Amino acid sequence: MHLKYDPPAGLVGATLAKVFGRDAETEIETGLFRMKQILEAGEFATAEGQPKGPRIPYRQQRTNGQEQNMNQEVTA
Amino acid sequence: MKALCWYGTKDVRVETVPDPEILNPHDAIIRITLTAICGSDLHLYNGYIPGMQKGDILGHEFMGEVVEVGRDVTRLKKGDRVVVPFTICCGSCYFCQIDRWSLCDNTNPNATVLRKLYGASGAGLFGYSHLYGGYAGGQAQYARVPFADVGPIVIENGIPDEQVLFLSDIFPTGYMAAENCNIKLGDVVAVWGCGPVGQFAIRSAFMLGAERVLAIDHIPERMEMARQGGAEVLDYADSDLMAKIRELTGGRGPDSCIDAVGMEAHGATLDNVYDYAKQSVFLETDRPGVLRRAIMACRKGGTVSIPGVYGGVLDKVPFGAAFAKGLTMKMGQTDAPKYLRPLLDRIHRGDIDPSFVISHRLALQDAPQAYNIFNRKADRCTKVVLQPFAA
Numbered sequence: 001m002h003l004k005y006d007p008p009a010g011l012v013g014a015t016l017a018k019v020f021g022r023d024a025e026t027e028i029e030t031g032l033f034r035m036k037q038i039l040e041a042g043e044f045a046t047a048e049g050q051p052k053g054p055r056i057p058y059r060q061q062r063t064n065g066q067e068q069n070m071n072q073e074v075t076a
Numbered sequence: 077m078k079a080l081c082w083y084g085t086k087d088v089r090v091e092t093v094p095d096p097e098i099l100n101p102h103d104a105i106i107r108i109t110l111t112a113i114c115g116s117d118l119h120l121y122n123g124y125i126p127g128m129q130k131g132d133i134l135g136h137e138f139m140g141e142v143v144e145v146g147r148d149v150t151r152l153k154k155g156d157r158v159v160v161p162f163t164i165c166c167g168s169c170y171f172c173q174i175d176r177w178s179l180c181d182n183t184n185p186n187a188t189v190l191r192k193l194y195g196a197s198g199a200g201l202f203g204y205s206h207l208y209g210g211y212a213g214g215q216a217q218y219a220r221v222p223f224a225d226v227g228p229i230v231i232e233n234g235i236p237d238e239q240v241l242f243l244s245d246i247f248p249t250g251y252m253a254a255e256n257c258n259i260k261l262g263d264v265v266a267v268w269g270c271g272p273v274g275q276f277a278i279r280s281a282f283m284l285g286a287e288r289v290l291a292i293d294h295i296p297e298r299m300e301m302a303r304q305g306g307a308e309v310l311d312y313a314d315s316d317l318m319a320k321i322r323e324l325t326g327g328r329g330p331d332s333c334i335d336a337v338g339m340e341a342h343g344a345t346l347d348n349v350y351d352y353a354k355q356s357v358f359l360e361t362d363r364p365g366v367l368r369r370a371i372m373a374c375r376k377g378g379t380v381s382i383p384g385v386y387g388g389v390l391d392k393v394p395f396g397a398a399f400a401k402g403l404t405m406k407m408g409q410t411d412a413p414k415y416l417r418p419l420l421d422r423i424h425r426g427d428i429d430p431s432f433v434i435s436h437r438l439a440l441q442d443a444p445q446a447y448n449i450f451n452r453k454a455d456r457c458t459k460v461v462l463q464p465f466a467a
Contacts, residue, residue: 030188041166041182041223042148043100045200047210048185050099050220053081053091053131 078464079133079216080443085123086451088134088444096212096220101148104224106160108140110237111214113443113460114162114245115271116338116385118451120205124339124361125387127189127207136162136202137244138214139237142224151225158228160221161412162245164200164211167226178409183223184209198409215443217464229416238431238461239423242276246459247430248415250276250336251283253383256406257332259284264325266290266373267307268366269336270298272433272459273383277334278305279428290324292317294343297456301433312343321373329375338384341365347392354391361388371398382407433459439466 005024007013017023037044081091096105114137119125139159142152152158165172169181180199184190186206190197193207200222203213212219221228231240250273257265265281267274270293278289282305291307293299299309310320322329339362341348347365354360370380371394380403398405422428435458438446446460 026188029191033187037166037182040168041102042168043102045164045166045183045185045209045222046099047200047212048099049097050210050212051077051079051093051096051133051216052129052212053079053083053089053093053133055130057081057083057089057091057131 077217078440079212080135080440081130082120082128082132082134083130086121086448088121088447090441090443091131093131093133093216096218098144098146099220100222101146102223102225103146104142104149104152104221104228105144106138106140106158106214106219106221107143108138108214108217108219108464110140110241111135111138111216111440111462111464112241112244113137113215113446113450113462115273116204117447119339119385119387121447121451122340125205125207127186127205127210129206129210132203132205132210133212133216134203135213135215136204137241137246138202138219139231139241139244140219143218145224149224152228152230157231157233159231159240159243159416160202160214160219161227161229161243161248161416162202162204163227163409163412164202164209164222165226165413166223172226175411175414177411177413179411186210201409215440215462217440227413229420231420235423236431238434239429240420241461242272242430242433243412243416243419243423245410245412246272246433247276247419248412249273249383249410250278251280251415251419252410253277253334253336253381254280254284254286256381257281257284257334257379258404259286259332261285262287263331264288264290265332265334266292266321266330266370267302267334267336268292268312268370269384270295270302270309271336274298274334274336275301275305275433275458276430277336277383278302278307281334282306283422283427290321290330295453297435298458301458304432318369318373325375329373329378331375332379332381333370333374335366335370335380335382335384337366338382339363339386339388351391360391362386362390364390364393368392368394371403374401374403376401377403379404379406381405383410434461436460438462440464441466
């Protein structure tokens, strides 16, 4: 396997990449893991593109940013 | 569709989210007819499991009808009625092949993170944080089920949803906990925690040949339910608890002890107060009070079986006692697919009707209130099932 690793901004970039899990070691590990998945299971597992609630929930938007915690309604 | 989404500690909401789509050739889409809240969902609700993101859909106990299948799905077809086990399994890796489905190598897309934390990653789980794959859960109207040919079990019509739903998690989990005890005829098994998993562990222990089961809890209705299951019930708030367990077992201790509580043990004992204090300032991740007691109570050469979830580094666990007494410890997520067929057969035979554990039947819309009640064990709540399409 051949991988050319040339992080932007040199050493600083490489350190930042490591923090965010995008360094060469993690990239290679992820690549090999995906290859194993395809060989064994016929596809690589993903949760990308699955449904998810909005980052700002509807009730909060409606009340103009005021936190409305449903749980407190129950206990009140 | 409507789905129950996580927004933070004790903050879950029912939101309108996009419908799930087929993303991989082995996927299926299920229209959910019944779903449930699990005790382990409360660890998410209380903020003890890292790797959650705002908007994540919770829920890993669900069943329903197949409405769409990916191009490589051969076993399931549209219209099939299925129960979906909470572990997502590829069916072809080493671990699936040796029947250790919960350890599947290939279904956690975020395996790298768990590998850094734990040294290895097990199977992806529905609705159980991004550590376990970030899969959308089943407290929703529809769910995407990856590797649909492997996990889900087809259920024929004529048997109500409520009787088979718990094949998804808590029945196999209680059963595996009892199986892990390696019970021999005449054994005495002690079960800490009379929540749903504890209830199934009690009944499974009897099915597997235990002569007596001691059940330990503090909540009256759960203790009563354990009694109905044939257990002798003890109160964990009793300061003589350990002495009583010894007395009831001829001074020897139970042959096996099941910790069906896990990381959020309650109780006003000295060690638990210590755990609360450390946990509140993030010096400890778990409160292993029950595990400590299970180890101390167990007879020499016995087994401690741990279906309760632990997540981090445990403090002051009497490992010396475990060693000195030559204990066997067995634990882990449930290899759910392994148990679906045999346990469905038991339900058919009438050995057990798992719906006994249900205390609340609500609409998905009421899920936030249900979490609140279940978490406080209020309103005699032992188990909540939710109907996604009820008004």
